Amino acid sequence: MQATMTEEQALRESVSDSWWMVLIWGIASIALGLFLLFSPGMTTVVLVQFMAAYWLVGGVIDVFGSLRHREKRGWGWKLVGAIVGIIAGFLVLINPMTGAWLAATFALYLLAFTAIMNGFVNIFFGNSVRTGAGGGWSWGSFFLGVLQLIVGFYLLFNPLPGVLALAWIIGIVLIVFGVMGVFFSFQIKGLANA
Numbered sequence: 489m490q491a492t493m494t495e496e497q498a499l500r501e502s503v504s505d506s507w508w509m510v511l512i513w514g515i516a517s518i519a520l521g522l523f524l525l526f527s528p529g530m531t532t533v534v535l536v537q538f539m540a541a542y543w544l545v546g547g548v549i550d551v552f553g554s555l556r557h558r559e560k561r562g563w564g565w566k567l568v569g570a571i572v573g574i575i576a577g578f579l580v581l582i583n584p585m586t587g588a589w590l591a592a593t594f595a596l597y598l599l600a601f602t603a604i605m606n607g608f609v610n611i612f613f614g615n616s617v618r619t620g621a622g623g624g625w626s627w628g629s630f631f632l633g634v635l636q637l638i639v640g641f642y643l644l645f646n647p648l649p650g651v652l653a654l655a656w657i658i659g660i661v662l663i664v665f666g667v668m669g670v671f672f673s674f675q676i677k678g679l680a681n682a
Contacts, residue, residue: 507676514669517662524659532655536580536588544577592651596643600650603640607633
């Protein structure tokens, strides 16, 4: 019984020390979401520049790390990946608008192809994928698949509105998750104080 109380106390102390990190994450998500809603172009450019700087610095560190550990298997592939990261980071930092446009376009086409593939799976395999081989067929899965195909083909053949809407969609998702994070942080704090 004493061991259980000690474990419970340790868990409460751990939670009480970390609830504020969840709160900060939630507030940062809300702020980033608002920036994406009200200034999507500039926010996307800034985010892509941070990503490019990360690639550049990470690539330089990986070059030295792979050269230092040449005895390890696969060091050459790590070196090649590091050089590609340096080049990509440098090119995006030189021309941030093009980098932001390419990143958003890549994400959009990835979403479009994923929606199309999921649409076909839902239409033709429906409920059997979710419940096993003998699961039967579902109208819900069929209509979901049709909707996924419509969205996927729309994004594929109309990329400009999709790219513009992508920042807003991500902004809304970030705001929702941020609000949930703030709410959850206070729940954690309440549990820790109980």
